Amino acid sequence: MHNTVAVKTEKLSRSFGQFKAVDEISFEVGKGEIFGFLGANGAGKTTAIRMLCGLLPPTSGEATIAGFDVYKQALAIKKNIGYMSQRFSLYEDLTVRENIEFYGGVYGLSRASIVSKTKTLLRELNIESQQDSLTRSLPLGWKQRLALSTSLLHDPSIIFLDEPTGGVDPISRRNFWRIIYDIANRGTTVFVTTHYMDEAEYCNRLSIMHQGRIVEIGNPTSLKDKYRMDSIQDVFIHLVNH
Protein backbone atom coordinates (compact mmCIF):
# COMPACT_ATOMS: atom_id res chain seq x y z
CA MET A 1 0.00 0.00 0.00
CA HIS A 2 2.96 2.29 -0.61
CA ASN A 3 0.96 4.56 -2.89
CA THR A 4 -1.31 5.74 -0.15
CA VAL A 5 1.52 7.18 1.95
CA ALA A 6 2.32 10.84 1.36
CA VAL A 7 4.91 11.42 4.08
CA LYS A 8 6.91 8.86 6.02
CA THR A 9 9.69 9.52 8.51
CA GLU A 10 11.88 7.17 10.51
CA LYS A 11 13.82 8.54 13.50
CA LEU A 12 14.23 11.88 11.75
CA SER A 13 16.44 14.24 13.80
CA ARG A 14 18.01 17.65 13.58
CA SER A 15 20.46 19.18 16.03
CA PHE A 16 21.86 22.68 16.22
CA GLY A 17 25.12 22.14 18.06
CA GLN A 18 24.24 20.40 21.32
CA PHE A 19 20.58 21.28 21.06
CA LYS A 20 18.29 18.61 19.60
CA ALA A 21 15.54 20.61 17.92
CA VAL A 22 13.91 17.49 16.49
CA ASP A 23 14.61 14.21 18.25
CA GLU A 24 13.93 10.96 16.37
CA ILE A 25 10.42 11.52 15.13
CA SER A 26 8.72 8.71 13.21
CA PHE A 27 5.28 8.94 11.63
CA GLU A 28 3.27 8.36 8.47
CA VAL A 29 0.78 10.61 6.73
CA GLY A 30 -1.74 9.09 4.30
CA LYS A 31 -2.73 10.67 1.03
CA GLY A 32 -5.51 13.23 1.27
CA GLU A 33 -5.20 13.39 5.03
CA ILE A 34 -5.18 16.60 7.07
CA PHE A 35 -2.33 15.92 9.43
CA GLY A 36 -1.62 18.31 12.26
CA PHE A 37 1.51 19.06 14.25
CA LEU A 38 0.48 20.51 17.59
CA GLY A 39 3.04 21.98 19.96
CA ALA A 40 4.11 25.02 21.91
CA ASN A 41 6.52 27.55 20.41
CA GLY A 42 9.96 25.96 20.25
CA ALA A 43 8.64 22.40 20.33
CA GLY A 44 10.37 21.67 17.01
CA LYS A 45 7.41 21.95 14.64
CA THR A 46 9.01 24.44 12.28
CA THR A 47 12.35 22.63 12.20
CA ALA A 48 10.52 19.40 11.33
CA ILE A 49 8.51 20.98 8.55
CA ARG A 50 11.58 22.73 7.14
CA MET A 51 13.35 19.39 6.89
CA LEU A 52 10.40 17.82 5.10
CA CYS A 53 10.35 20.68 2.57
CA GLY A 54 14.04 20.41 1.80
CA LEU A 55 14.93 23.76 3.36
CA LEU A 56 17.05 22.17 6.07
CA PRO A 57 19.08 18.95 5.81
CA PRO A 58 18.35 16.43 8.60
CA THR A 59 21.17 15.41 10.95
CA SER A 60 20.07 11.77 10.91
CA GLY A 61 17.09 9.52 10.19
CA GLU A 62 15.03 8.83 7.09
CA ALA A 63 12.19 10.64 5.39
CA THR A 64 10.32 10.21 2.11
CA ILE A 65 7.94 12.80 0.73
CA ALA A 66 5.54 11.78 -2.05
CA GLY A 67 7.74 8.71 -2.48
CA PHE A 68 10.98 10.70 -2.85
CA ASP A 69 13.96 10.57 -0.52
CA VAL A 70 14.83 13.84 1.27
CA TYR A 71 18.55 13.32 0.88
CA LYS A 72 18.74 12.24 -2.76
CA GLN A 73 15.67 13.58 -4.52
CA ALA A 74 15.28 17.10 -3.20
CA LEU A 75 14.36 18.54 -6.61
CA ALA A 76 11.61 15.97 -7.22
CA ILE A 77 10.21 16.74 -3.78
CA LYS A 78 10.20 20.47 -4.45
CA LYS A 79 8.19 19.97 -7.64
CA ASN A 80 5.56 18.03 -5.72
CA ILE A 81 5.05 20.10 -2.62
CA GLY A 82 3.63 23.48 -1.73
CA TYR A 83 4.71 25.49 1.29
CA MET A 84 3.29 28.42 3.16
CA SER A 85 5.02 29.73 6.25
CA GLN A 86 4.03 31.71 9.29
CA ARG A 87 6.18 34.50 7.92
CA PHE A 88 3.82 35.61 5.28
CA SER A 89 5.67 35.30 2.02
CA LEU A 90 4.16 37.48 -0.67
CA TYR A 91 5.88 40.62 -1.95
CA GLU A 92 4.12 43.61 -0.42
CA ASP A 93 5.23 45.98 -3.17
CA LEU A 94 3.88 43.77 -5.94
CA THR A 95 0.23 43.69 -6.96
CA VAL A 96 -1.90 40.63 -6.31
CA ARG A 97 -1.63 39.57 -9.93
CA GLU A 98 2.14 40.19 -10.11
CA ASN A 99 2.66 37.99 -7.06
CA ILE A 100 0.69 35.14 -8.59
CA GLU A 101 2.50 35.50 -11.91
CA PHE A 102 5.88 35.62 -10.21
CA TYR A 103 5.39 32.39 -8.30
CA GLY A 104 3.96 30.77 -11.41
CA GLY A 105 7.18 31.72 -13.19
CA VAL A 106 9.37 30.41 -10.39
CA TYR A 107 7.66 27.03 -10.71
CA GLY A 108 8.34 27.12 -14.44
CA LEU A 109 4.70 27.22 -15.53
CA SER A 110 4.06 28.30 -19.11
CA ARG A 111 2.75 31.78 -19.84
CA ALA A 112 -0.62 30.44 -20.98
CA SER A 113 -1.07 28.30 -17.91
CA ILE A 114 -0.06 31.17 -15.62
CA VAL A 115 -2.68 33.42 -17.21
CA SER A 116 -5.48 30.89 -16.95
CA LYS A 117 -4.55 29.86 -13.41
CA THR A 118 -4.35 33.45 -12.28
CA LYS A 119 -7.85 34.02 -13.60
CA THR A 120 -9.29 30.97 -11.85
CA LEU A 121 -7.53 31.79 -8.64
CA LEU A 122 -8.67 35.40 -8.54
CA ARG A 123 -12.26 34.26 -9.15
CA GLU A 124 -12.10 31.57 -6.48
CA LEU A 125 -10.76 34.00 -3.92
CA ASN A 126 -13.27 36.58 -5.10
CA ILE A 127 -10.62 39.31 -5.33
CA GLU A 128 -10.81 40.06 -9.05
CA SER A 129 -11.48 43.71 -8.28
CA GLN A 130 -8.29 43.89 -6.21
CA GLN A 131 -6.00 42.21 -8.69
CA ASP A 132 -4.09 45.37 -9.54
CA SER A 133 -3.78 46.78 -6.05
CA LEU A 134 -0.61 46.35 -4.04
CA THR A 135 -0.59 43.30 -1.82
CA ARG A 136 0.28 45.46 1.19
CA SER A 137 -3.16 47.07 1.00
CA LEU A 138 -5.06 43.78 1.51
CA PRO A 139 -6.42 42.75 4.91
CA LEU A 140 -4.32 40.06 6.61
CA GLY A 141 -6.93 37.33 6.22
CA TRP A 142 -7.05 37.88 2.47
CA LYS A 143 -3.29 37.94 2.21
CA GLN A 144 -3.12 34.58 3.88
CA ARG A 145 -5.71 33.05 1.60
CA LEU A 146 -3.85 34.53 -1.36
CA ALA A 147 -0.55 33.09 -0.10
CA LEU A 148 -2.20 29.70 0.29
CA SER A 149 -3.64 29.75 -3.22
CA THR A 150 -0.29 30.90 -4.60
CA SER A 151 1.49 27.98 -3.02
CA LEU A 152 -1.02 25.67 -4.76
CA LEU A 153 -0.46 27.11 -8.26
CA HIS A 154 1.61 24.17 -9.48
CA ASP A 155 -0.89 21.56 -8.20
CA PRO A 156 1.33 19.95 -5.56
CA SER A 157 0.30 16.61 -4.09
CA ILE A 158 1.23 17.72 -0.57
CA ILE A 159 0.95 21.15 0.96
CA PHE A 160 2.90 22.13 4.08
CA LEU A 161 1.42 24.92 6.16
CA ASP A 162 3.57 26.29 8.96
CA GLU A 163 1.26 28.07 11.42
CA PRO A 164 -0.74 29.49 8.54
CA THR A 165 -3.31 31.32 10.63
CA GLY A 166 -1.02 33.17 13.04
CA GLY A 167 -2.44 36.54 14.04
CA VAL A 168 -5.76 36.24 12.20
CA ASP A 169 -9.21 36.80 13.68
CA PRO A 170 -11.39 33.72 14.43
CA ILE A 171 -13.75 34.26 11.49
CA SER A 172 -10.90 34.47 8.98
CA ARG A 173 -9.40 31.41 10.60
CA ARG A 174 -12.60 29.44 10.12
CA ASN A 175 -12.77 30.55 6.48
CA PHE A 176 -9.19 29.49 6.05
CA TRP A 177 -9.96 26.03 7.40
CA ARG A 178 -12.88 25.74 5.03
CA ILE A 179 -10.39 26.12 2.20
CA ILE A 180 -8.09 23.55 3.79
CA TYR A 181 -10.99 21.05 3.74
CA ASP A 182 -11.63 21.86 0.06
CA ILE A 183 -8.00 21.20 -0.73
CA ALA A 184 -8.00 17.90 1.12
CA ASN A 185 -11.23 16.85 -0.59
CA ARG A 186 -9.52 17.26 -3.94
CA GLY A 187 -7.00 14.64 -2.82
CA THR A 188 -4.15 16.94 -1.73
CA THR A 189 -2.45 15.98 1.51
CA VAL A 190 -2.39 18.82 4.03
CA PHE A 191 0.37 18.94 6.60
CA VAL A 192 -0.26 21.74 9.06
CA THR A 193 1.46 22.97 12.22
CA THR A 194 -0.44 25.00 14.77
CA HIS A 195 -0.56 26.01 18.37
CA TYR A 196 -4.27 26.79 18.29
CA MET A 197 -6.14 24.01 20.10
CA ASP A 198 -9.40 24.54 18.21
CA GLU A 199 -7.57 24.07 14.92
CA ALA A 200 -6.09 20.85 16.21
CA GLU A 201 -9.66 19.50 16.52
CA TYR A 202 -10.19 20.04 12.77
CA CYS A 203 -7.37 17.69 11.78
CA ASN A 204 -7.94 14.09 10.65
CA ARG A 205 -4.93 13.03 12.61
CA LEU A 206 -2.77 14.84 15.09
CA SER A 207 0.67 14.49 16.54
CA ILE A 208 1.58 16.35 19.68
CA MET A 209 5.17 17.55 19.88
CA HIS A 210 7.04 18.45 23.04
CA GLN A 211 10.73 19.26 23.30
CA GLY A 212 11.58 17.87 19.88
CA ARG A 213 9.74 14.57 20.38
CA ILE A 214 6.34 13.28 19.31
CA VAL A 215 4.64 12.45 22.59
CA GLU A 216 1.30 11.31 21.18
CA ILE A 217 -0.24 10.64 17.81
CA GLY A 218 -3.76 9.71 16.72
CA ASN A 219 -7.07 11.17 15.64
CA PRO A 220 -8.52 13.87 17.90
CA THR A 221 -11.55 11.84 19.02
CA SER A 222 -9.60 8.76 20.02
CA LEU A 223 -7.01 10.92 21.81
CA LYS A 224 -9.74 12.53 23.88
CA ASP A 225 -11.23 9.11 24.61
CA LYS A 226 -7.86 7.68 25.57
CA TYR A 227 -7.18 10.38 28.15
CA ARG A 228 -10.88 10.81 29.01
CA MET A 229 -10.88 14.48 28.41
CA ASP A 230 -13.32 16.85 26.72
CA SER A 231 -10.93 18.79 24.53
CA ILE A 232 -7.59 18.52 22.81
CA GLN A 233 -6.50 21.47 24.93
CA ASP A 234 -6.87 19.36 28.09
CA VAL A 235 -5.09 16.43 26.45
CA PHE A 236 -2.27 18.72 25.38
CA ILE A 237 -1.81 20.28 28.83
CA HIS A 238 -1.92 16.82 30.41
CA LEU A 239 0.79 15.48 28.06
CA VAL A 240 3.06 18.48 28.25
CA ASN A 241 3.01 18.56 32.05
CA HIS A 242 3.92 14.90 32.44
Added chain:
Amino acid sequence: MIRRIKGIIRKEFIHIFRDWRTLMIIILMPILMIVLYGYAITLDMRNIRFSVIDDAATPESRELISGFSENGFFVLVPNPKPITRNDVEHLFRRRDVAMVLVIPNDFSKSMTMQQSTKIQILVDASDSNVGTFINNYSNQVFQLFNQRHNRRLPLNVRLEPRVFYNADMKSSYFFVPGLIALILLLISALLTSITITREKEMGTMEQILVSPIHPVEIIIGKVIPYISLGFFNGAMILISSRILFDVPVRGSLVLLTGLALVYIFVALSFGLLISTVAKTQQIAMLMTLMATILPTIIISGFIFPIASMPVALQAVSRVIPATYFLIIIRGIMLKGVGLPELWIHASALTGIGLAMLTLATRRFSVTLET
Protein backbone atom coordinates in the same frame (compact mmCIF):
# COMPACT_ATOMS: atom_id res chain seq x y z
CA MET B 1 15.18 27.42 -16.53
CA ILE B 2 14.78 30.48 -18.77
CA ARG B 3 11.19 30.92 -17.54
CA ARG B 4 12.24 30.88 -13.92
CA ILE B 5 15.08 33.36 -14.47
CA LYS B 6 12.79 35.62 -16.45
CA GLY B 7 10.29 35.56 -13.59
CA ILE B 8 12.95 36.74 -11.14
CA ILE B 9 14.24 39.43 -13.51
CA ARG B 10 10.76 40.81 -14.09
CA LYS B 11 10.01 40.93 -10.38
CA GLU B 12 13.33 42.61 -9.61
CA PHE B 13 12.60 45.36 -12.13
CA ILE B 14 9.17 45.90 -10.57
CA HIS B 15 10.88 46.34 -7.17
CA ILE B 16 13.30 48.87 -8.67
CA PHE B 17 10.76 50.98 -10.49
CA ARG B 18 8.11 50.87 -7.78
CA ASP B 19 10.50 52.09 -5.10
CA TRP B 20 10.97 55.49 -6.72
CA ARG B 21 12.86 56.97 -3.78
CA THR B 22 15.68 54.49 -4.18
CA LEU B 23 15.56 54.99 -7.91
CA MET B 24 16.01 58.73 -7.49
CA ILE B 25 19.01 58.14 -5.23
CA ILE B 26 20.51 55.82 -7.81
CA ILE B 27 20.07 58.39 -10.55
CA LEU B 28 20.83 61.57 -8.64
CA MET B 29 23.74 60.41 -6.50
CA PRO B 30 26.20 60.05 -9.40
CA ILE B 31 25.29 63.48 -10.79
CA LEU B 32 25.59 65.05 -7.36
CA MET B 33 28.98 63.44 -6.81
CA ILE B 34 30.20 64.54 -10.24
CA VAL B 35 29.23 68.13 -9.51
CA LEU B 36 30.72 68.04 -6.00
CA TYR B 37 34.00 66.48 -7.01
CA GLY B 38 34.24 68.40 -10.23
CA TYR B 39 33.60 71.86 -8.87
CA ALA B 40 34.32 71.86 -5.16
CA ILE B 41 37.17 69.41 -4.84
CA THR B 42 39.99 70.54 -7.06
CA LEU B 43 43.57 69.66 -6.39
CA ASP B 44 45.00 72.85 -7.83
CA MET B 45 44.85 75.96 -5.69
CA ARG B 46 43.84 79.39 -6.76
CA ASN B 47 43.28 82.66 -4.93
CA ILE B 48 45.88 82.15 -2.23
CA ARG B 49 45.63 85.20 0.02
CA PHE B 50 48.89 86.92 0.87
CA SER B 51 50.26 90.10 2.42
CA VAL B 52 53.52 91.94 1.99
CA ILE B 53 56.08 93.47 4.32
CA ASP B 54 57.74 95.78 1.85
CA ASP B 55 60.72 97.36 3.61
CA ALA B 56 62.20 98.48 0.31
CA ALA B 57 59.22 100.30 -1.26
CA THR B 58 60.96 100.77 -4.58
CA PRO B 59 59.69 100.33 -8.17
CA GLU B 60 61.45 96.94 -8.28
CA SER B 61 59.80 95.70 -5.11
CA ARG B 62 56.40 96.82 -6.39
CA GLU B 63 57.06 94.97 -9.60
CA LEU B 64 57.82 91.80 -7.68
CA ILE B 65 54.58 92.16 -5.71
CA SER B 66 52.50 92.58 -8.84
CA GLY B 67 54.30 89.54 -10.24
CA PHE B 68 52.57 87.66 -7.46
CA SER B 69 49.20 89.31 -7.54
CA GLU B 70 48.66 89.37 -11.28
CA ASN B 71 48.92 85.71 -12.21
CA GLY B 72 45.62 84.45 -10.82
CA PHE B 73 47.17 82.20 -8.18
CA PHE B 74 47.67 84.83 -5.49
CA VAL B 75 45.44 87.57 -4.19
CA LEU B 76 46.98 90.49 -2.34
CA VAL B 77 45.21 91.31 0.91
CA PRO B 78 45.65 95.03 1.53
CA ASN B 79 46.53 96.07 5.07
CA PRO B 80 45.24 99.36 6.44
CA LYS B 81 48.65 100.09 7.97
CA PRO B 82 51.98 98.49 7.19
CA ILE B 83 52.53 95.21 8.98
CA THR B 84 55.66 93.95 10.68
CA ARG B 85 57.05 90.52 11.28
CA ASN B 86 55.38 90.51 14.67
CA ASP B 87 51.96 90.64 13.04
CA VAL B 88 52.54 87.60 10.83
CA GLU B 89 51.56 84.91 13.28
CA HIS B 90 48.44 86.86 14.19
CA LEU B 91 47.45 86.96 10.51
CA PHE B 92 48.05 83.25 10.11
CA ARG B 93 46.04 82.40 13.21
CA ARG B 94 43.08 84.41 11.99
CA ARG B 95 43.49 82.77 8.57
CA ASP B 96 43.57 86.22 6.97
CA VAL B 97 46.42 85.17 4.72
CA ALA B 98 48.31 81.99 3.96
CA MET B 99 51.56 83.65 2.94
CA VAL B 100 53.55 86.79 3.72
CA LEU B 101 56.17 88.11 1.34
CA VAL B 102 59.08 89.90 3.06
CA ILE B 103 61.14 92.28 0.92
CA PRO B 104 64.27 93.64 2.71
CA ASN B 105 65.11 97.35 2.53
CA ASP B 106 68.29 96.77 0.51
CA PHE B 107 66.35 94.88 -2.18
CA SER B 108 66.78 97.30 -5.09
CA LYS B 109 70.30 98.22 -4.11
CA SER B 110 71.58 94.69 -4.04
CA MET B 111 69.81 93.98 -7.30
CA THR B 112 71.57 96.79 -9.12
CA MET B 113 74.83 95.67 -7.63
CA GLN B 114 74.22 92.26 -9.16
CA GLN B 115 74.52 90.54 -5.86
CA SER B 116 72.55 87.55 -4.84
CA THR B 117 69.37 89.00 -3.39
CA LYS B 118 67.44 87.39 -0.58
CA ILE B 119 63.66 87.50 -0.40
CA GLN B 120 61.73 85.74 2.30
CA ILE B 121 58.31 84.12 2.14
CA LEU B 122 56.52 83.04 5.29
CA VAL B 123 54.06 80.24 4.73
CA ASP B 124 51.17 78.91 6.78
CA ALA B 125 51.73 75.19 6.34
CA SER B 126 49.06 73.96 8.73
CA ASP B 127 47.64 72.42 5.56
CA SER B 128 50.75 70.86 4.08
CA ASN B 129 49.19 70.66 0.65
CA VAL B 130 48.65 74.40 0.58
CA GLY B 131 52.20 74.95 1.80
CA THR B 132 53.60 72.92 -1.06
CA PHE B 133 51.52 74.79 -3.59
CA ILE B 134 52.64 78.16 -2.27
CA ASN B 135 56.27 77.09 -2.45
CA ASN B 136 55.97 75.89 -6.01
CA TYR B 137 54.02 78.87 -7.26
CA SER B 138 56.38 81.35 -5.57
CA ASN B 139 59.38 79.70 -7.16
CA GLN B 140 57.84 80.21 -10.56
CA VAL B 141 57.15 83.86 -9.85
CA PHE B 142 60.73 84.40 -8.74
CA GLN B 143 62.08 82.65 -11.81
CA LEU B 144 60.09 84.89 -14.13
CA PHE B 145 61.23 87.94 -12.20
CA ASN B 146 64.85 86.82 -12.45
CA GLN B 147 64.65 86.22 -16.15
CA ARG B 148 63.34 89.70 -16.74
CA HIS B 149 65.97 91.49 -14.67
CA ASN B 150 69.13 89.49 -15.04
CA ARG B 151 69.27 88.88 -18.74
CA ARG B 152 73.01 88.70 -18.62
CA LEU B 153 72.90 85.95 -16.08
CA PRO B 154 73.90 82.79 -17.89
CA LEU B 155 71.11 80.22 -17.74
CA ASN B 156 72.64 76.91 -18.67
CA VAL B 157 69.73 74.61 -18.06
CA ARG B 158 66.19 75.67 -18.60
CA LEU B 159 63.23 73.46 -17.94
CA GLU B 160 60.61 73.38 -20.70
CA PRO B 161 57.95 70.99 -19.46
CA ARG B 162 55.29 69.57 -21.74
CA VAL B 163 52.56 67.65 -19.99
CA PHE B 164 50.97 64.69 -21.76
CA TYR B 165 47.30 63.56 -21.67
CA ASN B 166 46.10 66.44 -19.52
CA ALA B 167 47.74 69.53 -20.91
CA ASP B 168 45.92 71.96 -18.65
CA MET B 169 46.40 69.74 -15.59
CA LYS B 170 42.65 69.78 -14.93
CA SER B 171 41.74 67.82 -11.84
CA SER B 172 38.39 66.82 -13.36
CA TYR B 173 40.36 64.62 -15.79
CA PHE B 174 41.78 62.95 -12.74
CA PHE B 175 38.58 62.66 -10.73
CA VAL B 176 35.94 61.67 -13.25
CA PRO B 177 37.40 58.25 -14.13
CA GLY B 178 37.90 57.61 -10.42
CA LEU B 179 34.35 58.64 -9.69
CA ILE B 180 33.00 56.23 -12.28
CA ALA B 181 34.99 53.47 -10.60
CA LEU B 182 33.65 54.43 -7.18
CA ILE B 183 30.01 54.87 -8.12
CA LEU B 184 29.74 51.72 -10.22
CA LEU B 185 31.19 49.67 -7.39
CA LEU B 186 29.13 51.32 -4.69
CA ILE B 187 25.76 51.14 -6.42
CA SER B 188 26.13 47.66 -7.85
CA ALA B 189 27.40 46.11 -4.63
CA LEU B 190 24.96 48.00 -2.42
CA LEU B 191 21.82 47.18 -4.39
CA THR B 192 22.69 43.51 -4.77
CA SER B 193 23.47 42.99 -1.12
CA ILE B 194 20.30 44.80 -0.06
CA THR B 195 17.92 43.05 -2.43
CA ILE B 196 19.04 39.62 -1.24
CA THR B 197 19.13 40.36 2.48
CA ARG B 198 15.67 41.93 2.15
CA GLU B 199 14.27 38.67 0.83
CA LYS B 200 15.90 36.79 3.66
CA GLU B 201 14.47 39.21 6.20
CA MET B 202 10.96 39.09 4.73
CA GLY B 203 10.91 35.31 4.44
CA THR B 204 10.27 35.44 0.72
CA MET B 205 13.64 33.82 0.04
CA GLU B 206 12.40 30.74 1.85
CA GLN B 207 9.27 30.70 -0.27
CA ILE B 208 11.37 30.78 -3.45
CA LEU B 209 13.71 28.10 -2.16
CA VAL B 210 10.96 25.52 -1.62
CA SER B 211 10.32 25.78 -5.35
CA PRO B 212 12.39 23.77 -7.83
CA ILE B 213 14.47 26.84 -8.64
CA HIS B 214 18.25 26.45 -8.37
CA PRO B 215 20.22 29.02 -6.30
CA VAL B 216 22.28 29.87 -9.38
CA GLU B 217 19.07 30.75 -11.23
CA ILE B 218 18.13 33.10 -8.42
CA ILE B 219 21.55 34.73 -8.59
CA ILE B 220 21.42 35.18 -12.37
CA GLY B 221 17.91 36.57 -12.21
CA LYS B 222 18.87 39.01 -9.47
CA VAL B 223 22.11 40.16 -11.05
CA ILE B 224 20.90 40.96 -14.57
CA PRO B 225 18.63 43.89 -13.60
CA TYR B 226 21.38 45.45 -11.52
CA ILE B 227 23.97 45.03 -14.26
CA SER B 228 21.76 47.08 -16.55
CA LEU B 229 21.18 49.65 -13.81
CA GLY B 230 24.92 49.97 -13.12
CA PHE B 231 25.56 50.26 -16.81
CA PHE B 232 22.99 53.02 -17.15
CA ASN B 233 24.68 54.83 -14.27
CA GLY B 234 28.12 54.58 -15.82
CA ALA B 235 26.84 55.98 -19.11
CA MET B 236 25.19 58.85 -17.29
CA ILE B 237 28.40 59.80 -15.49
CA LEU B 238 30.35 59.69 -18.74
CA ILE B 239 27.86 61.90 -20.53
CA SER B 240 27.47 64.44 -17.74
CA SER B 241 31.22 64.71 -17.20
CA ARG B 242 31.59 65.27 -20.92
CA ILE B 243 29.03 68.05 -20.87
CA LEU B 244 30.15 69.69 -17.61
CA PHE B 245 33.92 69.28 -17.71
CA ASP B 246 34.80 68.27 -21.24
CA VAL B 247 36.41 65.06 -20.04
CA PRO B 248 37.33 63.12 -23.20
CA VAL B 249 37.14 59.44 -24.07
CA ARG B 250 40.18 59.12 -26.31
CA GLY B 251 40.17 55.34 -26.62
CA SER B 252 37.55 52.85 -27.77
CA LEU B 253 34.14 53.35 -26.25
CA VAL B 254 33.31 49.72 -26.99
CA LEU B 255 36.32 48.51 -25.02
CA LEU B 256 35.45 50.84 -22.16
CA THR B 257 31.89 49.50 -22.14
CA GLY B 258 33.06 45.91 -22.20
CA LEU B 259 35.51 46.32 -19.34
CA ALA B 260 33.01 48.39 -17.36
CA LEU B 261 30.66 45.40 -17.57
CA VAL B 262 33.41 43.17 -16.20
CA TYR B 263 33.90 45.62 -13.36
CA ILE B 264 30.16 45.78 -12.63
CA PHE B 265 30.13 41.99 -12.55
CA VAL B 266 32.92 42.07 -9.94
CA ALA B 267 30.96 44.59 -7.88
CA LEU B 268 27.78 42.49 -8.03
CA SER B 269 29.65 39.38 -6.93
CA PHE B 270 30.97 41.38 -4.02
CA GLY B 271 27.46 42.48 -3.09
CA LEU B 272 26.35 38.88 -3.28
CA LEU B 273 29.18 37.83 -0.99
CA ILE B 274 28.15 40.44 1.55
CA SER B 275 24.54 39.26 1.43
CA THR B 276 25.70 35.79 2.46
CA VAL B 277 27.25 37.25 5.61
CA ALA B 278 24.83 40.02 6.56
CA LYS B 279 21.63 39.07 8.33
CA THR B 280 19.70 42.33 7.92
CA GLN B 281 19.45 45.04 5.31
CA GLN B 282 21.04 47.62 7.62
CA ILE B 283 24.07 45.46 8.29
CA ALA B 284 24.40 44.72 4.59
CA MET B 285 24.28 48.42 3.82
CA LEU B 286 26.90 49.32 6.44
CA MET B 287 29.22 46.52 5.40
CA THR B 288 28.99 47.47 1.74
CA LEU B 289 29.63 51.15 2.41
CA MET B 290 32.64 50.38 4.59
CA ALA B 291 34.08 47.84 2.23
CA THR B 292 33.67 49.88 -0.93
CA ILE B 293 34.06 53.60 -0.26
CA LEU B 294 37.11 53.67 1.99
CA PRO B 295 39.42 51.26 0.15
CA THR B 296 38.38 52.64 -3.22
CA ILE B 297 39.09 56.24 -2.30
CA ILE B 298 42.23 55.70 -0.27
CA ILE B 299 44.03 52.56 -1.40
CA SER B 300 43.12 52.08 -5.05
CA GLY B 301 45.05 55.03 -6.46
CA PHE B 302 41.87 57.07 -6.85
CA ILE B 303 43.53 60.02 -5.10
CA PHE B 304 46.84 58.90 -3.62
CA PRO B 305 49.46 57.25 -5.82
CA ILE B 306 49.95 53.59 -4.95
CA ALA B 307 53.72 53.76 -5.54
CA SER B 308 54.18 56.04 -2.53
CA MET B 309 52.24 53.82 -0.11
CA PRO B 310 53.83 51.52 2.48
CA VAL B 311 54.48 48.03 1.10
CA ALA B 312 51.67 46.48 3.14
CA LEU B 313 49.08 48.85 1.69
CA GLN B 314 50.44 48.30 -1.79
CA ALA B 315 49.76 44.60 -1.31
CA VAL B 316 46.20 45.39 -0.21
CA SER B 317 45.69 47.58 -3.28
CA ARG B 318 46.36 44.56 -5.48
CA VAL B 319 43.19 42.79 -4.37
CA ILE B 320 40.98 45.86 -4.68
CA PRO B 321 39.05 45.70 -7.96
CA ALA B 322 39.06 49.48 -8.35
CA THR B 323 42.87 49.51 -8.55
CA TYR B 324 42.73 47.67 -11.87
CA PHE B 325 39.66 49.40 -13.17
CA LEU B 326 41.23 52.80 -12.49
CA ILE B 327 44.25 51.94 -14.63
CA ILE B 328 41.91 50.66 -17.32
CA ILE B 329 39.49 53.58 -17.35
CA ARG B 330 42.18 56.28 -17.08
CA GLY B 331 44.13 54.54 -19.82
CA ILE B 332 41.16 54.39 -22.17
CA MET B 333 39.71 57.81 -21.41
CA LEU B 334 42.86 59.93 -21.15
CA LYS B 335 45.58 58.05 -23.02
CA GLY B 336 43.46 56.29 -25.59
CA VAL B 337 45.17 52.95 -25.01
CA GLY B 338 43.64 49.61 -25.99
CA LEU B 339 43.66 45.96 -25.05
CA PRO B 340 47.36 45.39 -25.88
CA GLU B 341 48.29 47.67 -22.97
CA LEU B 342 45.42 46.72 -20.68
CA TRP B 343 44.92 42.99 -20.96
CA ILE B 344 46.90 42.23 -17.80
CA HIS B 345 44.71 44.52 -15.71
CA ALA B 346 41.57 43.28 -17.43
CA SER B 347 42.44 39.68 -16.63
CA ALA B 348 43.32 40.55 -13.03
CA LEU B 349 39.88 42.15 -12.71
CA THR B 350 38.17 39.13 -14.25
CA GLY B 351 40.12 36.85 -11.93
CA ILE B 352 39.03 38.74 -8.82
CA GLY B 353 35.44 38.66 -10.07
CA LEU B 354 35.42 34.92 -10.71
CA ALA B 355 37.00 34.18 -7.33
CA MET B 356 34.44 36.33 -5.58
CA LEU B 357 31.51 34.84 -7.49
CA THR B 358 32.62 31.28 -6.76
CA LEU B 359 32.97 32.05 -3.08
CA ALA B 360 29.64 33.87 -3.00
CA THR B 361 27.71 31.17 -4.85
CA ARG B 362 29.04 28.51 -2.50
CA ARG B 363 28.27 30.50 0.61
CA PHE B 364 24.90 31.47 -0.82
CA SER B 365 23.69 27.86 -1.05
CA VAL B 366 25.14 26.98 2.34
CA THR B 367 23.80 29.91 4.34
CA LEU B 368 20.31 29.59 2.93
CA GLU B 369 19.93 26.14 4.37
CA THR B 370 20.32 27.12 7.98
